[in-house]
Amino acid sequence: MSKLSAVQRSIFTAVCIGLCVVLPMAFHAIPNAGTLFSPMHIPVLLSGLICGWSFGFLCGLAGPLLSSLLTGMPPLAYLPSMLVELATYGLVCGLMINLIRTEKIYADLYISLVVALLAGRIIAGVARALLFSPGSYSFAAWITSYFITSWPGLVIQLTLVPALVSALMKAKLIPPWYPTKA
Amino acid sequence: MRTLPAGQYLPGHSLLHRLDARAKILCALILMTAVIGASSLWGYTLVLVALLIPILISRLPLRPTVAAVRGMGGFLLVILLMNALFFKGETVLASWGIIQLSHEGIKQGFRIVSNVVLILIIGNLLTMTTLPTQVATALESLIKPLKLIGVPTEEVAMIISVAIQFIPTLMEATELIKMAQIARGARFESKKLSERAVSFLPLVVPVFISAFRRAEELSLAMEARGYRNAKNRTRRQKEPLALHDYAALTFSVLICLIQFLLQR
Amino acid sequence: MSIQIENLSFSYLQPSGEKVDALKNVSFTIETGDFVGIMGPTGSGKTTLLQLLAGLRLPTSGRIYFNGEEINAKGYDRNRLRQTVGVVFQDPEYQLFATTVEKDVAFGLKESGLSRQEATDRVRWALETMGFDFEKVRNQSPLALSGGEKRRVAIAGVIARKPEILIFDEPIAGLDPFGRENFLQFVTERNQTGTTIIMTSHNMEALAEYTKHLLVLKEGRLIDAGATREVFTRLKQRYNGAFQTKAQRIAILLAEGKLMFSPAVVTYGDLLSALKQELTGGGRG
Structure with a gap:
């Protein structure tokens, strides 16, 4: 990923932000798809993994914001906690993927994803408890909304994101993670 | 062939269309703050009446503006019910098991629904009278201060x-x-x-x-x-804000101030 | 599988409230085993028509019948519809997704009730029909193939289901001459074995040489339909020559230069015969 030029990273991130707006709409028609795998999370995670932590952070902020403004999803009232959550995902997985080098792509990806998804949920939970709905946010509510009802989404994200990275590498759109020693 | 559901740009020549995008974004943010700050029926009435002015000025057809709200009708109903029936309020009107219909719950439900609807209308007013590229350029100007902390x-x-x-x-x-x-x-x-x-x-x-x-x-x-990189690109000279921009900003700030005074 | 379209219309609303009529009152019939070309300027509604024919969109009004059964009626089995019609869109990347070519082509066979072995044989057949060496290509990633190979894998994925009707949207646009000829040969072969072929194209020569019937769309309306030859002859002088084949254009120029008068020319073959006759026989006034 360090092989990508600055322009490439910028434009890839732009496209991920665009997808944050388009994907939820596209999956709206499919029953349960939106609530099930939170389509907006995927471009954010990808931009963090592929372009780096600053781009992932930007995608996590701009994606939901733009989506809310242009399509009304998520409703502006719910935007703040989503911004915190997704920006953290983008930031953390971008950092993690740079730090973790197990020589196995999938291991790197899974670890970065799990840490990012966890960190995002923790920080969003803290933000909600302290800033957004002070006094009415409990630990139980946090566990329920972020882990219990959305665990199928977690599984699906953990399946889809590595599959997408692999597909993008095969299509030679992103450089291979570990360049084969010539 | 699919079009974005709500808030897509509709061309026009109204005053609202001609306002500087930067002013519009700031007004929108200020008015949204006024909405969130409302906590009484008067507070909401204030914002609603205040919003009628830009709505009329914009000469936007009513249908698309409220289409988004209609589309959310079901969702809003759910929020209303969830709050009315499950909120832990004091003046309980009726209860069946864990469901309790409370005065506070109903109020809270209406509050949230009103917030969502009003904010949606404000957002729509912005996006329907401003080209996305104008919004983007305006945002670029508005976030310039962030350069001080190293944001490109x-x-x-x-x-x-x-x-x-x-x-x-x-x-x-x-x-x-x-x-x-x-x-x-x-x-x-x-x-x-x-x-x-x-x-x-x-x-x-x-x-x-x-x-x-x-x-x-x-x-x-x-x-x-x-x-x-984007830094070295040539740019059009930024036009200074005009009288009507300042008027709009003053109006929005006024509404916000009245709102906060109402809370006392 | 005969297809009958009755008064088909499709419109949608722009966000400004403006209504766009993509298709207006289109009616025609396609018999089993036909090879139909659809031509018309960009924006004339060709892609919309294909999507409606494939049952991927619901018409605003009008009816579509497959063998006399209305496909958008409540009781019609959507699975049977998907099985009957195969659609290949212009960009193969809109379709390819799997980790291996074999898995991608087999994707359409999941609900077909074939046994594992039968499915593999079917995949093999489809890929070999598209000119691939099955053993070499089966485990490659479809995303890593060349553009032409991707197209052929996408087509293989659709023909593997053995649909009775094959629909192609701009299948030869942007192909080199070899790719073009290979594709046209392939669909001709499919057509000879009984598959109905419907394809849109801007390539007049390909349409003239290979199709049996033509549908001509302009601004959402069907402005002409019929046997290929007759349609090209009727349209020769209209719409600023937009629907002329090159052979027709040459024949017109020769006629204007008073060198040769042969109004029946549509294809290169016709032109050659007319020239032969002209140059060896005697002139026709």
């Missing part, structure tokens, strides 16, 4: 305006991809979770591949034309 604001603004411009293309591609796979017999309902995850691959993979493919072409084209 020009780059950020470029990324966001490219993102906005990509959206129609991405939507069209996604439509065609869905059709291509449905024609091949793709199905998205499956009982087992693992199968459900995999069943999204035929949709998600082509969407990202075609999106990144376009991104690659664009970035190569930009580099071929000598683009290195």
